[in-house]
Amino acid sequence: MKKLFALCIYVLSFYGLSFPALAAWHGDTQNIMGTVITVTLYTEDDAKGEQAIAAVMAEMHRIDQQYSPFIPTSELSHVNELAPKATAEKPLPISAELAAIIQQANHYSELSGGAFDITFASLARYYDYRKGLKPTDAQFKELVPQINYKFIHLDAKNNTVYFDHPKVYIDLGGIAKGFAVDRGADILRQYGITNANVSAGGDTRVIGDKLGKPWLVGIRNPRAEDKNAVSITLPLDNCAISTSGDYERFFIDKDGQRVHHIINPKTGKSPHGIISVSVIGPLGFDTDPLTKTIFIMGPEKGLALINSLPGFDAVVITETGKVLYSKGLTPP
Numbered sequence: 121m122k123k124l125f126a127l128c129i130y131v132l133s134f135y136g137l138s139f140p141a142l143a144a145w146h147g148d149t150q151n152i153m154g155t156v157i158t159v160t161l162y163t164e165d166d167a168k169g170e171q172a173i174a175a176v177m178a179e180m181h182r183i184d185q186q187y188s189p190f191i192p193t194s195e196l197s198h199v200n201e202l203a204p205k206a207t208a209e210k211p212l213p214i215s216a217e218l219a220a221i222i223q224q225a226n227h228y229s230e231l232s233g234g235a236f237d238i239t240f241a242s243l244a245r246y247y248d249y250r251k252g253l254k255p256t257d258a259q260f261k262e263l264v265p266q267i268n269y270k271f272i273h274l275d276a277k278n279n280t281v282y283f284d285h286p287k288v289y290i291d292l293g294g295i296a297k298g299f300a301v302d303r304g305a306d307i308l309r310q311y312g313i314t315n316a317n318v319s320a321g322g323d324t325r326v327i328g329d330k331l332g333k334p335w336l337v338g339i340r341n342p343r344a345e346d347k348n349a350v351s352i353t354l355p356l357d358n359c360a361i362s363t364s365g366d367y368e369r370f371f372i373d374k375d376g377q378r379v380h381h382i383i384n385p386k387t388g389k390s391p392h393g394i395i396s397v398s399v400i401g402p403l404g405f406d407t408d409p410l411t412k413t414i415f416i417m418g419p420e421k422g423l424a425l426i427n428s429l430p431g432f433d434a435v436v437i438t439e440t441g442k443v444l445y446s447k448g449l450t451p452p
Contacts (some may be wrong), residue, residue, distance in 0.1 A: 139282060148173045151296065153184045155321030161308060162315040162331060166269070172311035175319060176304040187218070187292050199281065200289050206282035222272065225295050228409040229269035230424065235416035236409050236427060237385035241291030242266040244383045252371040255388070260320045263287060264388040293381075298362055298408025301325035322363040322411075323404050329357040342367050342396040342437055350396075352435060352443070353404045360404040364411035365396040382415045391416055396437040399426065406432070419444055 146169035147160040151331040159176050165170040174275035187196045195218055195378070206212040211266050214222075230237040243263040271284035297320040303324045304318035314326040319334055326335045334355030341351040354361065370380035370390075380390045395413045399407040409430065412420030419436050426446045433448040 126296045137407065139294075146170060146173060148177065150177055150180070152177070152180045152188075153188070153300065153320060155297065158317070158319045159304065159308075160317045161313050161327075163311075163313055163406065166221070167312055169313075172308050172313055173207070175307050175311070179303050179307055180300055180320070183296065186215075187221075187296050189245070189291050189293075196290070196292060199360075203281050203283045203284045204288055206280075208273065208282065210276075211273070211282045212281035214281055216279050217277050221273060221292060221299060222274050222281065223276045223291075223296060224299075224405055225275065225409065226269055226272065228295075228413060232413045233415060234269065234385055236253060236294065237269045238290045238292060238414040239265060239267050239269055239271060239288055240296065240383045240385050240388075241423060242287055242289045243388040244291065244381075245289060247379070247381070247383075249369040249371055249379075249381060250374070252379075254373065260388055264386075267388065269385075280384070294412045295405070295409045297321060297323040298360065298404030298406070301344075301404040303361065322365070322368070323408050324358070325360045325404050326356055326358065337361050339363055339396065339398050339435060339437075342421045343441075351437070354398075354400070354432055354435075356400065359400055359402060360407045360411070361400045362404060362407035363396065363398040364415055366390070382412055384416050393418055394422075394436055394437055395439055396435075397422070398435045400434070401429075402434040410434070412440070 128283050129377045143165045145162055149156060149158045154327050157180050159173045161169055161172060177212050181406060184194055185191060188194050189196055191197060197216060199214060203212050207363040216264045225238045243255055243259060246259050247361050266285050266287045271288045274281045301323050302325055303320045305327055309325060315331060324337055337354050337356050338350035339352040341349040364382060366378055366380040368381060370378050373379050382390060384391045396409045399410040401407045414436060416435060417425065419438060421435060423436060423446055436444040
């Protein structure tokens, strides 16, 4: 990753941003999981390419149906309803897949000292970003104490779970899309695809390169009115990148403060100081939760954490517009 941004300038100068004009490139875009899912791949077997894309999109629909908190029949909804009623003597059986996701979430909770915490939803589910509504003072008082990943009792060997308190509620929005793009990459490899890009909103997983050129993944300009405006472009291959920003879901409150969807588990409120975080690493299952972790920890502690993790790098944009890089990246 050394001299990454210098390489980026070279790539942009000589190759531009467009895909090679080859008929063997295949792609599709669909709205799933509350975001835009895009799959792009290269294969000279047209039928296999279309089958592979369809399989990825089917998997995205399955993950949405399984883990959306807005679908009453999802396994996540089932857990949020029954895990608070379960006990150590009678824990709730869950799928091995969900147990693995919760286990990964708890790993990052431990690693970050609670900065990443899927029980943030105990309070955060009462924010309404479309209507510009916050939880009430009574809800803050009652539910912030319910935000604690240690209230989740997971048995990852026997695939069971129970919650300590009746008002604990979990949301996988900070990790599920990273998991989903990894699953998409796994499916494409099963079809023999060696050059591809799978994205789910701010989470992207690239397989191989773009036929001898790197994939160019843009980091959105957090304050540009044009949602397609890119502030930084990274040349990548065989890795994942996740970006979280305070522009994704937000409203401005009566005091002029930006209230966004990334919630500090300790306060139940949106953190300030950072407006965008991008993390690069081997898997979306890691980069997705790490973006929220850095957001909550702040630039100094967040980058110190990334610098302690081999194989990971990050780009942080602060409220003042300053761009900070982890030690593995060289700015232009």
